[in-house]
Amino acid sequence: MKVLVSEQIAQKGLEKLTEEGAVVDIKTTLTRQELLEVIGDYEALIVRSNTKVNEELYQKATRLKVVGRAGNGVDNIDMEGATKRGIIVVNTPESNVVSAAELTLGLLFATCRNIPQLHNRLKDRVWDRSGLKGMELQGKTAGIVGLGRIGSLVATRLKSFGMNIIAYDPYISDTRFKNLGVEKKEKLADLMGACDILTVHTPKTEETYGIIGKEQFKAAKKGLTVINCARAGIVNEEALMEALQAKVVKRAGIDVLEGEPQATSPLLEFDNVIVTPHAGADTVEAQDNVGITVAQEVISALRGEMVPNAVNLPTLPIQAMDTIKSYLRLGETLGKMYYQLEKEAVDKVEILYRGEAAALETSVISLAILKGLFEPVLKERVNYVNASLIAKSRGVTVTESKESTTNNYLTLITLKVGSKGKVFTISGTIFGKGELRILEINGYEFDVNPMPYMLIAENIDKPGVVGQMGTLLGAGKVNIATMQLGRKTTDQRAMMVLTVDSEVSKETLDFLGGIEGILKVRFVKI
Numbered sequence: 001m002k003v004l005v006s007e008q009i010a011q012k013g014l015e016k017l018t019e020e021g022a023v024v025d026i027k028t029t030l031t032r033q034e035l036l037e038v039i040g041d042y043e044a045l046i047v048r049s050n051t052k053v054n055e056e057l058y059q060k061a062t063r064l065k066v067v068g069r070a071g072n073g074v075d076n077i078d079m080e081g082a083t084k085r086g087i088i089v090v091n092t093p094e095s096n097v098v099s100a101a102e103l104t105l106g107l108l109f110a111t112c113r114n115i116p117q118l119h120n121r122l123k124d125r126v127w128d129r130s131g132l133k134g135m136e137l138q139g140k141t142a143g144i145v146g147l148g149r150i151g152s153l154v155a156t157r158l159k160s161f162g163m164n165i166i167a168y169d170p171y172i173s174d175t176r177f178k179n180l181g182v183e184k185k186e187k188l189a190d191l192m193g194a195c196d197i198l199t200v201h202t203p204k205t206e207e208t209y210g211i212i213g214k215e216q217f218k219a220a221k222k223g224l225t226v227i228n229c230a231r232a233g234i235v236n237e238e239a240l241m242e243a244l245q246a247k248v249v250k251r252a253g254i255d256v257l258e259g260e261p262q263a264t265s266p267l268l269e270f271d272n273v274i275v276t277p278h279a280g281a282d283t284v285e286a287q288d289n290v291g292i293t294v295a296q297e298v299i300s301a302l303r304g305e306m307v308p309n310a311v312n313l314p315t316l317p318i319q320a321m322d323t324i325k326s327y328l329r330l331g332e333t334l335g336k337m338y339y340q341l342e343k344e345a346v347d348k349v350e351i352l353y354r355g356e357a358a359a360l361e362t363s364v365i366s367l368a369i370l371k372g373l374f375e376p377v378l379k380e381r382v383n384y385v386n387a388s389l390i391a392k393s394r395g396v397t398v399t400e401s402k403e404s405t406t407n408n409y410l411t412l413i414t415l416k417v418g419s420k421g422k423v424f425t426i427s428g429t430i431f432g433k434g435e436l437r438i439l440e441i442n443g444y445e446f447d448v449n450p451m452p453y454m455l456i457a458e459n460i461d462k463p464g465v466v467g468q469m470g471t472l473l474g475a476g477k478v479n480i481a482t483m484q485l486g487r488k489t490t491d492q493r494a495m496m497v498l499t500v501d502s503e504v505s506k507e508t509l510d511f512l513g514g515i516e517g518i519l520k521v522r523f524v525k526i
């Protein structure tokens with residue numbers, strides 16, 4: 001596991017990576033060109049907000065499996081390019097939100113009470129408070145744009161200062177607004193017209209880039225205080241400077257600048273603009289959290305495990321991980337069976353979740369099924385990230401359905417694979433502490449604990465066939481661990497599922513296939 005760390009992360013994170021057996025190269029001073037030259041050697045890249053992870057980089061990063069964003073925002077990472085290549089992108093969305101919220105408040109106090117200016121005067125040995133009268137927060141209205149993780153933390157903290165809080169976030173439920181005690185504004189202009197302080201906490205997206213621009217400042221109350229501790233450009237810098245000159249905006253606190261890292265922004269010319277160099281996450285606590293979390297995630301992703309904070313995968317609550325892990329193993333096992341048993345191209349995959357399975361985040365289990373399905377037959381890397389894109393590109397339609405009850409089992413997954421009008425079915429369950437069982441293959445019933453090596457044979461249900469299988473496997477030095485028979489009385493056919501201790505050679509398989517009454521025999525690797 002070769003990991004390149006291209007921006008500073010906490011020592012604790014680096015130690016975690018090494019403890020887990022990764023070879024870590026810390027190269028935080030590489031030029032872009034140097035980064036492009038070395039990236040081909042690495043399976044994982046850990047970045048913060050300065051490294052642009054884009055098409056140019058992906059083209060050189062031929063071994064790259066994981067991008068770890070040691071932090072929250074992923075606007076420096078081309079997600080589509082990563083997904084297409086099966087590269088998992090992980091981040092640490094919770095790890096630094098308190099620090100970011102606290103810097104927002106810091107900037108708010110610094111601007112509203114002119115703390116840096118007063119500090120500078122005194123440092124220059126001048127005792128002078130004139131012309132720098134501040135503004136109290138109590139009784140004022142704060143307008144929050146983006147009431148997500150950081151926006152909510154800011155809201156609850158501002159409430160404790162006796163402020164009235166309003167917010168604009170069309171993607172947050174009324175209940176959440178109510179629970180936070182925040183008044184919802186349906187229109188951004190209404191928020192602009194009502195707040196004394198504006199603070200933005202949206203991600204940087206096509207929709208939010210420049211969301212606070214000339215139009216919004218026209219609707220603003222005169223004397224507005226503006227805080228941007230989210231991403232540069234969410235508050236358009238040109239429009240902000242115009243509003244500062246027109247005294248519509250009285251002061252601003254800015255942690256993020258267009259073109260950063262740089263120290264030449266025209267915003268630096270304004271005495272009433274307090275700036276910090278993207279320091280929102282720069283606390284010991286946040287960096288330790290971020291470093292350790294990203295290290296754990298990168299290692300899990302490199303090991304092919306499901307990662308709760310994978311950005312280009314369905315999100316899973318950490319609490320659900322233990323339960324879901326067994327289902328992912330079951331899904332992958334069921335998926336892996338098809339191409340090893342049938343050699344027909346697939347046009348349709350139907351997945352039925354019944355009982356307890358139906359209540360889970362089934363989209364990831366379906367990804368595990370697709371990963372298992374395609375892995376045995378594709379040269380390209382198949383993983384949770386690109387499995388559904390691969391299905392789509394191969395013209396395979398995937399459908400999911402759910403039923404809350406089952407007949408005999410608490411939980412059941414049935415996979416139906418359609419190919420040229422024929423349907424292959426396989427079902428499985430989980431019991432105890434994550435024990436997998438295959439219960440049915442093509443209508444033959446079993447109770448098989450799937451093992452790494454399995455032999456599956458279809459035969460005419462008549463005496464002698466099973467005995468000959470045993471004899472020939474013995475002659476081929478293959479030890480049978482378990483054997484089960486499923487039969488269909490309707491057509492005098494049966495299916496044998498054997499778990500064996502080693503691989504079965506082509507020669508032995510040919511002998512088995514030659515037994516009278518054997519219709520088909522396949523060696524399956526899980």
Ligand SMILES: NC(=O)c1ccc[n+]([C@@H]2O[C@H](COP(=O)([O-])OP(=O)(O)OC[C@H]3O[C@@H](n4cnc5c(N)ncnc54)[C@H](O)[C@@H]3O)[C@@H](O)[C@H]2O)c1
Binds near residue numbers: 093169281
């Ligand atoms: N300065 C720093 O060092 C620092 C540190 C951490 C995070 N951040 C940045 O802070 C921002 C917020 O992070 P978060 O973890 O709270 O994100 P989040 O995803 O939890 O919340 C973002 C919120 O913005 C809302 N939103 C999206 N589009 C919107 C729109 N068009 N109008 C209004 N609301 C919209 C979403 O519904 C969501 O509630 C991000 O830009 C992140 O990159 C900065």
Ligand SMILES: O=C(O)[C@H](O)COP(=O)(O)O
Binds near residue numbers: 074096278281
């Ligand atoms: O999105 C984030 O996590 C913050 O903006 C911090 O970015 P940084 O890791 O570059 O400090």
